[in-house]
Amino acid sequence: MSFENRIEAIVDDREHGSSVLVERICSAFESLAQSDGNRERLHWAFRELRRVDSSMVVVHHFLDTLEPYIDADFFDRLAAYVAHWEGVEVDIAERLLKAQKLEGKTLLTHSHSGTLVAVISELARQLKDLRVLQTRSEPGGEGERQYRELKDRGITVELIDDDQVAERVGDLDAALLGADQYTDETFVNKRGSAAIVDTLAARDKPTYVLTDSRKKVTTLDFSGELFEACTIGPSVHLVTEGRRQRIQ
Known part of the structure; x- marks a missing residue:
């Protein structure tokens, strides 16, 4: 499944809670770490993920925390976020x-x-x-x-x-x-x-x-x-x- 398809599936998910969705979001973003030309895809993904219902507060905590770093050290910040909340x-x-x-x-x-x-x-x-x-x-x-x-x-x-x-x-x-x-x-x-x-x-x-x-x-x-x-x-x-x- 492509990165874009994974993001769309997360946005359309009506079964899982926000913590599970954030795990899936992190996994999708991690799959981009070794690819070139990610900035535009990241901006697109964040726009799509903002469509997730505002009641899913962990999803929006993730978006608010990581979005400022899309054009900077995004993947380092992503790794730090995952490590911080793991366990x-x-x-x-x-x-x-x-x-x-x-x-x-x-x-x-x-x-x-x-x-x-x-x-x-x-x-x-x-x-x-x-x-x-x-x-x-x-x-x-x-x-x-x-x-x-x-x-x-x-x-x-x-x-x-x-x-x-x-x-x-x-x-x-x-x-x-x-x-x-x-x-x-x-x-x-x-x-x-x-x-x-x-x-x-x-x-x-x-x-x-x-x-x-x-x-x-x-x-x-x-x-x-x-x-x-x-x-x-x-x-x-x-x-x-x-x-x-x-x-x-």
């Missing part, structure tokens, strides 16, 4: 483990998130007897894809319907949710997330929202058709990679 999920997993003992626990997950899959994989690598209940996450049913990814990684996971959460809450120790964006007071995730938070909170069980700091915004911007804003209340704990300074 961010391991940092999130380590901070989560410091906050909550998860050995032998059963965790609920919802929707599909590259960050969630990577963090849970790291937890399973370090812990014994970790179990996951994964919702189908309607509308869209993308939870089934996350279920398959977790299962393929050897994680003990069960797929349940969204309306089964209340009846299975007694089996759960905590929920792990992703976030498309967040402020100090609110996080945005797939519809159904607020009900999960409330259901677990009613049983004094925590919800951990796993996200990296690129997703922090001043003003929330999202589609209410598939996503909803959830309050970061007493039972909700935001877990990021920590005090990792953003690359400039």
Whole structure:
């Protein structure tokens, strides 16, 4: 697939979250590093990628960070960006483990998130007897894809319907949710997330929202058709990679 086709496929992608899209964007740009005459292609790619919905905040963080260097040391800056954010999920997993003992626990997950899959994989690598209940996450049913990814990684996971959460809450120790964006007071995730938070909170069980700091915004911007804003209340704990300074 040509570079241009790869960029167009990313712009048209409606299935993956922004962290996965940025990984694909970086890979596409890295493929140009040894080619000649890249400046015009880079400018074209950035124009195309600006069409990605503004709610995909990690994509636009990447674009805002790297675009000033298209006509300078772009590929050095790209390598620095990739190196800086590589392994961010391991940092999130380590901070989560410091906050909550998860050995032998059963965790609920919802929707599909590259960050969630990577963090849970790291937890399973370090812990014994970790179990996951994964919702189908309607509308869209993308939870089934996350279920398959977790299962393929050897994680003990069960797929349940969204309306089964209340009846299975007694089996759960905590929920792990992703976030498309967040402020100090609110996080945005797939519809159904607020009900999960409330259901677990009613049983004094925590919800951990796993996200990296690129997703922090001043003003929330999202589609209410598939996503909803959830309050970061007493039972909700935001877990990021920590005090990792953003690359400039």
